Amino acid sequence: DGGITQSPKYLFRKEGQNVTLSCEQNLNHDAMYWYRQDPGQGLRLIYYSQIVNDFQKGDIAEGYSVSREKKESFPLTVTSAQKNPTAFYLCASTPSWGGGTDTQYFGPGTRLTVL
Amino acid sequence: AQSVAQPEDQVNVAEGNPLTVKCTYSVSGNPYLFWYVQYPNRGLQFLLKYITGDNLVKGSYGFEAEFNKSQTSFHLKKPSALVSDSALYFCAVRPDMFSGGYNKLIFGAGTRLAVHP
Numbered sequence: 001d002g003g004i005t006q007s008p009k010y011l012f013r014k015e016g017q018n019v020t021l022s023c024e025q026n027l028n029h030d031a032m033y034w035y036r037q038d039p040g041q042g043l044r045l046i047y048y049s050q051i052v053n054d055f056q057k058g059d060i061a062e063g064y065s066v067s068r069e070k071k072e073s074f075p076l077t078v079t080s081a082q083k084n085p086t087a088f089y090l091c092a093s094t095p096s097w098g099g100g101t102d103t104q105y106f107g108p109g110t111r112l113t114v115l
Numbered sequence: 116a117q118s119v120a121q122p123e124d125q126v127n128v129a130e131g132n133p134l135t136v137k138c139t140y141s142v143s144g145n146p147y148l149f150w151y152v153q154y155p156n157r158g159l160q161f162l163l164k165y166i167t168g169d170n171l172v173k174g175s176y177g178f179e180a181e182f183n184k185s186q187t188s189f190h191l192k193k194p195s196a197l198v199s200d201s202a203l204y205f206c207a208v209r210p211d212m213f214s215g216g217y218n219k220l221i222f223g224a225g226t227r228l229a230v231h232p
Contacts, residue, residue: 104149
């Protein structure tokens with residue numbers, strides 16, 4: 001069963017804590033993305049990775065960090081420096097970075113709540 | 116600045132009636148256009164995309180979208196709405212590679228579709 005999995009589905013964090021959101025894909029896609037979704041706003045790009053061992057900041061990278069050590073995995077860490085981390089986080093992937101016609105496929109999301 | 120506008124926060128339609136969800140964009144070049152649907156607490160599901168060719172694009176679940184270059188619009192349509200179509204719909208645009216697009220998507224804020232029995 002191919003696709004993108006994200007875990008956990010719900011995550012609660014105390015202020016000052018770092019938390020890591022998991023994103024795994026078995027689609028053999030090169031490129032992966034992290035988005036943040038807030039009510040009434042579209043998705044905003046946090047980080048993206050064109051290929052293994054490479055990643056780039058998106059539009060709202062402050063307070064977040066990522067790694068891409070394996071092709072299938074792109075974890076996102078929400079650090080204590082992120083001032084307002086409560087949001088719905090979505091991971092996506094495409095077969096390649098340069099293929100402009102590629103469709104982005106999304107995981108089911110993780111809802112992060114800061115207590 | 117490149118942007119996508121979905122002018123209606125919510126669209127209300129009676130079941131069986133046609134529906135339209137509007138999208139306009141401000142992007143240079145010849146962008147690629149996408150529609151996604153999101154059900155509560157779920158990820159985005161791909162509905163359809165326009166790359167080139169026929170301006171009327173058919174997608175999943177009976178949805179279609181019409182690309183209008185002169186009006187820079189890409190409205191989503193369905194001839195007969197179902198209650199199960201009720202969800203949040205996102206329009207997204209990818210600038211073409213000559214405008215620095217690659218695979219970065221620009222999303223609209225979303226339109227909530229409510230189909231009433």
